[in-house]
Amino acid sequence: MSLTTAPSSTTQCENCEADIRSGALQCEACGHISSRFTYKSRVAASAFALFGGAFGLHRFYLGQWRALLYLMFCWTPLPWLVALVECIAFMTTDQRRWNRRYNHGIGNGNESARVLAIFMITGFLLIIGALITSLYIPFRAFSDLKGLQNQVSAAQTLGESAQRYIKQTGRRPSKLTDLSLPASFTEKYGTNIQIQQGRISMQFDSAGNMAAGSLVMEPVIMGSEAIWDCSESTVPSALHPDICK
Numbered sequence: 001m002s003l004t005t006a007p008s009s010t011t012q013c014e015n016c017e018a019d020i021r022s023g024a025l026q027c028e029a030c031g032h033i034s035s036r037f038t039y040k041s042r043v044a045a046s047a048f049a050l051f052g053g054a055f056g057l058h059r060f061y062l063g064q065w066r067a068l069l070y071l072m073f074c075w076t077p078l079p080w081l082v083a084l085v086e087c088i089a090f091m092t093t094d095q096r097r098w099n100r101r102y103n104h105g106i107g108n109g110n111e112s113a114r115v116l117a118i119f120m121i122t123g124f125l126l127i128i129g130a131l132i133t134s135l136y137i138p139f140r141a142f143s144d145l146k147g148l149q150n151q152v153s154a155a156q157t158l159g160e161s162a163q164r165y166i167k168q169t170g171r172r173p174s175k176l177t178d179l180s181l182p183a184s185f186t187e188k189y190g191t192n193i194q195i196q197q198g199r200i201s202m203q204f205d206s207a208g209n210m211a212a213g214s215l216v217m218e219p220v221i222m223g224s225e226a227i228w229d230c231s232e233s234t235v236p237s238a239l240h241p242d243i244c245k
Helices: 042-055 057-061 067-072 078-092 095-102 113-169 183-192
Strands: 010-012 019-021 193-196 199-204 213-222 225-229
Touching: 042 057, 042 067, 042 078, 042 095, 042 113, 057 067, 057 078, 067 078, 113 183, 113 199, 113 213, 113 225, 183 193, 183 199
Parallel strands: none
Antiparallel strands: 010 019, 193 199, 199 213, 213 225
């Protein structure tokens, strides 16, 4: 009894109906690509790596289980850095090599090097812009806070000087020079301060919308002392000088 080899499993090409190996994604006779084949684009993979690499989107796109590792560590900068390196590697990979590795050797045209270059430049410009923005926002917040602290300190100095003037003279101040403030103070804040019949108002510059408004101090003289009414102020009470509290 002779042994015979079982014929290999075959199927027909969707286009020319020629016999092809079962599971083959491309017909050797006519070159038709099976509808079961999904082309993995180098540009798309690079885009996923650049913009979603921290979550492993590029590896999910390529159908690789290692994408789960990116999700496990997405709260750290490590996946993003790895994905950035992989993005560069994808964009610099030869098209034939890419197709052999991710497309079973099946080509789908040559993805334009110009498109890749434009994409790469655009992506890096976006990253640089995001980094600059992320640095600028806390710097601006710190600068605004510092400016606000300076204005609060100036209001405190103004209130103490007004209180001292009333205690010494028993009168309300009528002009800024009555308060004997340092020249540096009047040069910096003089335009923000108005005194009318003893009523002192100081305009707070907007510090990132943290405290835009005015501080109004109205003295009620009782002997050589004064009680200050600051109820007409529009800045938060936390910014009022001690004489208002």
